Structures are given as structure tokens and as C-alpha cells.
Amino acid sequence: MKLASGTTAITNGTLVDGNGGPPVRDAALVIRDGRISFAGPMREAPTVEPEATRIDARGGTIMPGLVEAHFHPTYFNVAALEDLDIKYPVEYVTLLAAANAKLALECGYTAARSGGSLFNIDVWLKKAIEGDLCPGPRLAASGREICGVGGLMDWNPDFRKIGMDGLVLLVNGPDEARSAVRKLVKDGVEWVKTYPTGDAAAPDTNDHHTLCMTFEEMHAVVSTAHNHKLKVTGHCRATEGIKNALRAGYDAIEHGTFIDDEGLELLLKRDVPCVPALYFELASVERGPEFRLPPRVIDGHKETLEGGAESARKILKAGGRLGMGGDFGFGWNPHGDYARELSFFVKYVGFSPLEVITCATRTGAQIMGRGAEFGTLEPGKLGDVLVVDGDVLADISVLEDRTRFIAVMQGGVVKAGQLK
Numbered sequence: 542m543k544l545a546s547g548t549t550a551i552t553n554g555t556l557v558d559g560n561g562g563p564p565v566r567d568a569a570l571v572i573r574d575g576r577i578s579f580a581g582p583m584r585e586a587p588t589v590e591p592e593a594t595r596i597d598a599r600g601g602t603i604m605p606g607l608v609e610a611h612f613h614p615t616y617f618n619v620a621a622l623e624d625l626d627i628k629y630p631v632e633y634v635t636l637l638a639a640a641n642a643k644l645a646l647e648c649g650y651t652a653a654r655s656g657g658s659l660f661n662i663d664v665w666l667k668k669a670i671e672g673d674l675c676p677g678p679r680l681a682a683s684g685r686e687i688c689g690v691g692g693l694m695d696w697n698p699d700f701r702k703i704g705m706d707g708l709v710l711l712v713n714g715p716d717e718a719r720s721a722v723r724k725l726v727k728d729g730v731e732w733v734k735t736y737p738t739g740d741a742a743a744p745d746t747n748d749h750h751t752l753c754m755t756f757e758e759m760h761a762v763v764s765t766a767h768n769h770k771l772k773v774t775g776h777c778r779a780t781e782g783i784k785n786a787l788r789a790g791y792d793a794i795e796h797g798t799f800i801d802d803e804g805l806e807l808l809l810k811r812d813v814p815c816v817p818a819l820y821f822e823l824a825s826v827e828r829g830p831e832f833r834l835p836p837r838v839i840d841g842h843k844e845t846l847e848g849g850a851e852s853a854r855k856i857l858k859a860g861g862r863l864g865m866g867g868d869f870g871f872g873w874n875p876h877g878d879y880a881r882e883l884s885f886f887v888k889y890v891g892f893s894p895l896e897v898i899t900c901a902t903r904t905g906a907q908i909m910g911r912g913a914e915f916g917t918l919e920p921g922k923l924g925d926v927l928v929v930d931g932d933v934l935a936d937i938s939v940l941e942d943r944t945r946f947i948a949v950m951q952g953g954v955v956k957a958g959q960l961k
Contacts, residue, residue, distance in 0.1 A: 726769045831873065
């Protein structure tokens, strides 16, 4: 991805640098050749050359680009689990993924970590974005996911003989778990996504208290992935599944819905980040009847909503790290609604806007393993910046309205917003 050349000065706004500290009123941000050279009070800003590009923040907010830490680029208008793997041919899903990536960038998300992808589309999508062939967030790719046979992501009956290989790699035992990881190594992924537990979406077979992988399988995934310098995460709702993942050496936890005190202690001891992805649960409850979700499924989402919110509060209060991101791409939780997750954590969970923004910028970049490159507005880091016409600390829901974005920048290049 090319960096901007020359100098850009952004002024007349409040700086929220992503580190969680107090905002800086009447601030300036200077980007030279794609990297930040100054971020701080206007009175301390260096003089820039007359030919420098100048952006007026209009009294709004200057902040890091957002990080979607649980991004499913190949999900599109999903109405049931089965839609994830056989609704559209792979050629069309590839085009949908590119469209979703472009939309995410337009929504202020300059980086994203894939939470799983049909085939290994996200691997190639990342290459296309990095090569400036199509716009989108800086990506960390996960490709196909891993699940135990008969688990949450194994729904096609054997008599159909179509398998699940496009979406997940199914494993029975540690040897097959190691084999699955090796296939992902060949695909070129960075993160290995697994399914240690079930979900409210499958109340009859693999609900949110059911385990879908054994500890031995999970440990085999981790040891093989780490040998190849890949990181491992997992869909973890059930309490024992969370603890199994942490004991097995997982590098992140998705959801962490029903974490107990022992699990919290394990999480904090290893400083493992968690991505709750909770707005999906609220959307499922509120819009479930509209999409004919069965009452048992909606009831399950109500339970995961409350349990997940309480777990998120516990983790943040105890000093743990949370990323922001969700299962967008369902009919009731479509791509483009990403910032509703941020508003949800303020209005429903009870976090402050500053806490949520820190989770959605600095922590998201850390989860991607790129905290030294972006996620905060500090000298030396990439000029991945979001300039908003509005005070996001006073009303975080401003981030839901992309028409309020003056500029979405990657490496100092304006990629979206009013100035594009």
C-alpha cells in the first residue's frame, strides 16, 4: 500500500490519540511522507511548508482509523448458518468480499482482522488491498476455520457428500487438527480461527454451553500454528471452552461470553485480548422475529447478550484488553453497521466513549500484531487517521454516520470521506 508523499497538516479539531488519555483541544496532526511527525496542541505544532496539504477538522475530532477486530469479509446477507457456505458460488463471494472491504474503509475502518473467510478469499483480498488493486482496511487473514466433526460449523449431512471444506476444516483428534493447521499454513493465513464451543444459533445440537473441540485438539492446533509463527483464536462462549483455549495457549479469545473468575485469572495472567462481538447478540434479539429466528434461538441470544456484557465489564475493569468487532454480514446485522458496536458498548454495556475508542483503535492494532505501526496517533506511526465532523466523545454514535467523515486516511492518503 503506497504512502502519501509530501506533508499534510490537520488542524482545528480535538485530538483523541487512541492511548486513552485526555483529549487535546485545538490540536494539530502533521503527516510527512505517510507517517505521523507531530500530534499535539496547535501551539506546539511545527511550521509546515506553504505547499503542504491542509485539512480543516471543523472543530470536530482527529482520531486513529478504527480497527474491526472480528471481520468476516465473505459474509453477505446471511439468514441462516447454511448460507455461509452454499448460498453463492465462490466467484461471487470474492466480489462481495471486495465490496465489503471497500465499505468497511468508507465506514472509517482502516484496518481489520479476519474472523474467518470462505476458502482463503481474505488472503488474496489482503494482497489486492496491499497492492492498491482495490480499497479496503489493512487486513490480517484467517482463511478457513477449524471445528470438530459434528460441531457448530458442521451442518451439511454426509449423504449430500458436499462436505464443509470451503468454510471450515473438520477435525477428529489431534492428528487431524495438526493436519488442518498445515493446510492453512499453505494457504498463507496469519490467524487460525477455531470453534471450541457452540452458539445460540444451534440450540438443538451445539448451543452456547456445548464444547465442539477437545482440549487435545486445541493444544495440537496451537503447537502447530505457533511452530509456523501463526496466531490462534477461537469462538469461545461456554465457560470450559474459554478456559480450555487459555490453557492451550490461544493468542486471543472471541466472545469470552461466560467467563468465570478462574478464566479471568488465566486471561489476565497471559494478557490475552478478547473480542466480545456483542452487538450481534442485541441485533439478533431485536430483529430476530423479523427474520423468523426461532424463539429458542432468540432466547439463547438474550442469554449470551447478558452474559457477554457482564464478562466484558469484568475483563475491562480487571485491566484486561478488549477489541471491538462483530459478526457483521447477517441480514439483521449487515456490513456497514460496524460502528453500532461502539455505540452499543457505551449505551448498553456502560463503557465510556474514550474506553471504547481505545479498544477500537490501539487494542485492535495490538491484536493484529501491528500496534507499533498504527492504532494510535504518535510520531513514527502510519498516517491512518479518521477526521470526523463532530465530537465523538460527546456522542459516539456520530461514528455511525459516514457522511460526517471529513477524511479517512491510510498512510496519509485520503481514501474516503468528504475530501475524497
